[in-house]
Amino acid sequence: MDFTFSEAEETFRHEVHAFLEQEWPLEWRGGHGAGPAYTDDVPARELVLRRKMGERGWVALNLPIEYGGGGRTIMERLIFADEMSAFGAPYSNTATGYVAPSLIRFGTEDQKRRFLPGIASGEIDFALGYTEPNAGSDLASIQTRAVRDGDDFVISGQKVYTTMAHKARYCWLLARTDPEVPKHRGISLFIVDFQSPGVTVRPLWTIDDGRTNEVFFDSVRVPRTNLLGELNRGWYYVSTALDFERFNGFPLGGTRHLFETLVAFARDAVIGGRRLKDEPWLRSGLADIAARLQAVTALQYRAAWMAEKGEVPNAEASMLKLFASELLQSIANLGFRMLGLYGGVQEDSPWAQLMGRLERGVRGSLLGTFAGGSNEIQRNIIAGRGLGLPRD
Amino acid sequence: MNLDLTEIQSMLLHSARDFLARECPPRVVREARASVNGYAEELWRSLAGLGWPGLAIEERYGGSGLGIFDLLLLAEECGRVLLPAPLISSALLCAPAIQAAGTETQRERWLPALAAGRAVAAFALTEPSARFDSAGVQARAVREGDGYVLEGVKLFVRDGTIADLLVVVLRTGLAENAITLFLIDATLPGVTRLPLPTIGADRQAEVRLEGVRVPADAVLGPLHGGWPIVEDVLACGTLAECMELAGVARVALERTVDYAKERVQFGRPIGSFQAIQHLCADMAVAADGIRYTTLLAASRCCAGLPAAREIAQAKAYASDAAAKVVRDAHQIHAGIAFIKDHDLHLYFNRAKAGELQYGIAEHHREQIAAALLD
Numbered sequence: 001m002d003f004t005f006s007e008a009e010e011t012f013r014h015e016v017h018a019f020l021e022q023e024w025p026l027e028w029r030g031g032h033g034a035g036p037a038y039t040d041d042v043p044a045r046e047l048v049l050r051r052k053m054g055e056r057g058w059v060a061l062n063l064p065i066e067y068g069g070g071g072r073t074i075m076e077r078l079i080f081a082d083e084m085s086a087f088g089a090p091y092s093n094t095a096t097g098y099v100a101p102s103l104i105r106f107g108t109e110d111q112k113r114r115f116l117p118g119i120a121s122g123e124i125d126f127a128l129g130y131t132e133p134n135a136g137s138d139l140a141s142i143q144t145r146a147v148r149d150g151d152d153f154v155i156s157g158q159k160v161y162t163t164m165a166h167k168a169r170y171c172w173l174l175a176r177t178d179p180e181v182p183k184h185r186g187i188s189l190f191i192v193d194f195q196s197p198g199v200t201v202r203p204l205w206t207i208d209d210g211r212t213n214e215v216f217f218d219s220v221r222v223p224r225t226n227l228l229g230e231l232n233r234g235w236y237y238v239s240t241a242l243d244f245e246r247f248n249g250f251p252l253g254g255t256r257h258l259f260e261t262l263v264a265f266a267r268d269a270v271i272g273g274r275r276l277k278d279e280p281w282l283r284s285g286l287a288d289i290a291a292r293l294q295a296v297t298a299l300q301y302r303a304a305w306m307a308e309k310g311e312v313p314n315a316e317a318s319m320l321k322l323f324a325s326e327l328l329q330s331i332a333n334l335g336f337r338m339l340g341l342y343g344g345v346q347e348d349s350p351w352a353q354l355m356g357r358l359e360r361g362v363r364g365s366l367l368g369t370f371a372g373g374s375n376e377i378q379r380n381i382i383a384g385r386g387l388g389l390p391r392d
Numbered sequence: 393m394n395l396d397l398t399e400i401q402s403m404l405l406h407s408a409r410d411f412l413a414r415e416c417p418p419r420v421v422r423e424a425r426a427s428v429n430g431y432a433e434e435l436w437r438s439l440a441g442l443g444w445p446g447l448a449i450e451e452r453y454g455g456s457g458l459g460i461f462d463l464l465l466l467a468e469e470c471g472r473v474l475l476p477a478p479l480i481s482s483a484l485l486c487a488p489a490i491q492a493a494g495t496e497t498q499r500e501r502w503l504p505a506l507a508a509g510r511a512v513a514a515f516a517l518t519e520p521s522a523r524f525d526s527a528g529v530q531a532r533a534v535r536e537g538d539g540y541v542l543e544g545v546k547l548f549v550r551d552g553t554i555a556d557l558l559v560v561v562l563r564t565g566l567a568e569n570a571i572t573l574f575l576i577d578a579t580l581p582g583v584t585r586l587p588l589p590t591i592g593a594d595r596q597a598e599v600r601l602e603g604v605r606v607p608a609d610a611v612l613g614p615l616h617g618g619w620p621i622v623e624d625v626l627a628c629g630t631l632a633e634c635m636e637l638a639g640v641a642r643v644a645l646e647r648t649v650d651y652a653k654e655r656v657q658f659g660r661p662i663g664s665f666q667a668i669q670h671l672c673a674d675m676a677v678a679a680d681g682i683r684y685t686t687l688l689a690a691s692r693c694c695a696g697l698p699a700a701r702e703i704a705q706a707k708a709y710a711s712d713a714a715a716k717v718v719r720d721a722h723q724i725h726a727g728i729a730f731i732k733d734h735d736l737h738l739y740f741n742r743a744k745a746g747e748l749q750y751g752i753a754e755h756h757r758e759q760i761a762a763a764l765l766d
Contacts, residue, residue: 001461002394002695003688075393263764283761290701290760291685291708291753298684299677305395319677376666382676383669387649390664 003301009075016058016083023049030088031257032354033332033361036347037209043167046090047122054122060096062244067104067112068120069096074308078248078300086253092164095119095126097245099172102189102237106229115170115191127164129173129192129215130238132157137377139174140183140235144217146175146190152221153177153190158214161371165201165213169194173217178232187234191226192217208364246317247303249372250324252296255331258361259289262335265354271340285334289327296323315386318378325368325375332358332365395687400458401465408469411442416473418735424476429554430587430595436477440509445483449491453503460488460628461694467632468683471639474742478512478551478595480632485550485625486513486559490575493613493621498575502557514555514578515625516546516599524626524751526569526619531601533562533572540564540611542574542582542604552597553587560601564616571619573612580604592745627693627703630750634686634706637714637746641679644721644739648672651725662724671720678713685709701763704756711746711753718743 005013027036028045053059061077063069072080084091100119103111118124135141144157155175165171171192178186194201198220204212228237263286269276276282299320303313313320335358336343347356369375383389397405415435424432439445447463449455463484470479487506490498490513505511521528531544542562552558555578564572576583582604588596613621649672652663662668689702718740722729729736747753 001397001687001691003691005393267765277765283765284754284757286764287708287757287760290764291705291757294688294702294705295681295685295709295713298688299680301393301688302395302680302684305393308393315676316680319680322673323677323681376670379670379673380666382673383663386676387645387672389649389652389669389672390661392664392666392669 003298005075005079009079012076013079013083016080019052019056020083020087020089023052024087024089028088030254030357031086032261033258033335033358034208034364035088035357037360038205038211042211046167047125049089050122050125052122054120057120059122060100060116060120062096063100063104063116063120067100067116069100074247074304078251078304081248081251082253082256084253085251085255086257088254091251092125093245093248094128094164094172095124095168097248098128098241099126099170099191101244102228102241105240106237108225110225111191111228124170125164125168126170126172126191127162127168127194127215129159129162129171131159131161133160137374139238140187142174142176142187144173144175145179146177146188146222148177148224149221152223153227155190155192155217155220155222157217159217160214161204161212162201162215163212165194165215166203166211171199171215174234174238177234181232184235186232187238188231189228189234189237190222191228192220192222196220196222206364208360208367210364243312243314246313247300247307247320249317249321250368252293252300252324255324255328256293256297258328258331258335259286259293261354262286262331262338266338271342276338282334282338285338289331289334292323292327292330296320296327299323315382318373318381318386321373322375322378322382325372328368329365332361336362397465401462404458404462405465405469407442408466409472411438412469412473412475416475418474418738421474421476421738425593430476430593431478431551431554432476435475436479436509436512439477439479443507444479445509446487446503446507447483449483449487449503449507453491453499454507455487455503459694460484461690464628464631464635464686464690464694467635468639468642471636471742472643474640474738476593476595478514478554480629480636481515481551481555482506482509482511482513484632485515485629486557488628489515489559489573489621489625490612492624493573494575495609497609498612502575506557511556512551512554513557513559514549514551514597515629516549516552516558516560517622517626518548519545520547522548524755526571526622529561529563529571531560531562533564533574533606535564536605539605539607540574542576542601542606544601546599546601547596548588549597549599551595552599553585553595555585558583558599559612560599561618561622567616569619570616571622572615573618573621574606574610575612576604576606576610580606590745591741593741594745626750627699630703630707631686631690631693633746633749634682634710635690637710637743638679638683638686640739640742640746641675641682641714641717644718644736644743645672645675645679647736647739648675648721648724651728668724671724675717675720678717682710682713701760704759704763707750708753708756708760711756714743715747 057070060069061072065071146153146155173190177188198218200216303316306313342353345352446455451457533540558576582602584600586598686706689706693699
């Protein structure tokens with residue numbers, strides 16, 4: 001049994017690392033607890049990075065080469081996500097992890113031709129149009145409606161927390177196409193151009209100085225050639241799409257980097273005449289994090305190994321997301337307390353420590369335990385699919 | 393990255409699981425506890441027949457010629473059934489040390505007997521000081537004539553009462569690490585062994601050494617240079633303990649899930665309530681976490697890479713996680729498992745014993761902190 005990466009894989013990691021050192025400057029990185037506050041130039045600089053990645057075949061690592069992808073292995077994809085995460089570089093796998101594999105599996109040749117090259121080159125990106133004000137964990141309750149009208153579907157409704165909407169060209173939209181049948185059976189997936197008439201994107205400002213969006217669809221015409229697969233099979237496609245990237249559900253690079261940052265700080269820091277590293281609570285706290293980090297890393301490798309063998313890690317991926325998100329919260333909070341009063345000083349102050357990012361990081365740390373499949377749902381999945389416990 | 397078992401490992405574990413499920417049900421565990429020697433003698437003979445005591449011993453000494461890692465995998469199966477037998481003491485703690493550090497004479501004298509299960513060995517390190525470092529070793533060996541005289545008390549020695557051979561860690565000089573290992577026939581005059589009743593029913597012993605005379609060739613490994621051997625034994629022992637805890641946690645989880653599906657309250661199985669489901673989900677994460685973090689550390693250690701921090705991280709995690717699993721298992725079982733007839737408390741007791749063995753989580757966290765910060 002071997003839990004290490006091969007020499008070739010380590011070489012790939014070094015390549016990615018060197019690229020990001022060069023292309024993603026410190027001010028934009030997130031390893032000290034959080035990235036910078038959102039500013040209007042964010043989409044532009046993310047596009048620049050994505051295009052450069054596209055030139056190297058690093059956008060669609062998971063896709064076969066004949067579709068413009070990088071044809072990379074599971075382990076290489078894991079490593080790539082890890083490095084992107086460590087640098088706080090934008091790693092949205094909607095286009096590459098959900099859309100593109102779905103198009104390959106269920107899309108028409110026309111759809112593949114229209115979208116796959118742009119996805120692979122980094123030129124176009126997708127936002128996930130799932131969640132609605134009344135449909136979060138209960139995704140099947142979505143109400144955005146798509147009605148057939150001639151060669152088009154007319155879509156009306158609202159999506160929320162559509163974080164990529166102001167940065168992406170297209171929306172991967174889940175809409176109701178049959179309100180008469182049980183809710184899971186009347187949903188379809190569409191590709192919607194954000195520039196279509198009737199689409200309004202409005203920012204929602206988050207408590208960690210970031211941006212997400214609400215998106216309004218007011219009788220938006222979408223050609224029927226933008227329907228994925230069969231009508232009313234959307235739930236099946238969504239469930240299948242979730243399987244493609246399960247092992248990569250919560251890259252650990254950022255978590256690990258934050259931990260290492262705290263350790264480095266603790267090693268040298270003297271605050272108020274006291275060496276931080278002598279504090280028993282901090283020694284114990286950091287050690288506990290280290291132990292949990294090893295455990296979650298081992299579980300991540302387990303999930304990746306399953307994917308490498310062509311299995312789909314289900315409960316195993318839920319375990320990973322659950323463990324990793326709670327761990328990150330613990331690390332952010334330990335770091336915040338480690339800094340004492342300095343922990344609350346915001347980044348613009350000359351008194352801020354560690355770029356003042358832990359202050360933002362601790363606010364942002366709330367996100368991971370409910371986003372991307374709330375941890376309560378993850379526990380339900382582990383209990384139900386993993387342990388076979390009966391439904392509530 | 394390769395997380396598959398080899399074919400040999402797969403066969404070994406499959407047959408081990410089947411064998412132990414048949415031959416080591418809870419009845420055998422309870423009977424062993426109640427017996428004079430505290431272990432299942434007939435079962436031990438069967439294990440010897442399967443070659444388990446000699447798994448990591450070379451074939452030329454009658455062993456199977458496999459490795460420590462294979463024994464560690466087996467340890468999880470042993471944990472699943474709370475194996476009441478001196479397998480880990482003999483096969484993992486003692487035999488490899490003799491094989492690695494012993495003279496040819498010592499190897500030939502002890503390894504074939506250990507491999508066949510004819511002799512049982514126990515590793516005697518800890519003392520009333522209850523420490524795992526060299527400073528905790530006060531029992532001493534004093535040079536006299538051609539041999540040594542041994543004096544002192546060892547405590548918490550697993551399988552100390554049933555051992556034929558004791559691998560004893562003794563102080564032979566004033567410097568902190570002036571430590572030497574000795575191979576001691578447990579029946580020598582001056583050696584007294586008294587059972588130490590413990591929560592885990594793990595056959596711990598008090599071993600008194602009073603004027604025990606041994607020849608010079610009882611020394612195992614270099615004179616004053618025994619501590620590196622002890623560190624290797626501690627590393628393997630800690631990993632084995634973690635793997636056993638992985639098995640303990642896994643079965644506690646399995647029993648709990650089964651119970652939650654059966655037990656009906658408010659007109660439905662309690663396993664359909666989210667409160668129960670969420671506890672079980674966390675137990676599942678813990679059980680998998682213990683196994684995989686230990687395998688990660690073990691694969692490093694067995695590949696000859698420095699693994700002290702990884703092992704400490706595994707034990708710190710496993711200690712706490714296993715304790716929580718058995719606690720939650722009892723919480724879900726409630727009254728029924730608080731009655732002695734129910735087997736769950738055997739797993740609780742074992743997990744609690746494991747919390748302490750080779751150092752509590754807090755001890756390992758201090759080791760980790762020192763590695764990170766100092």
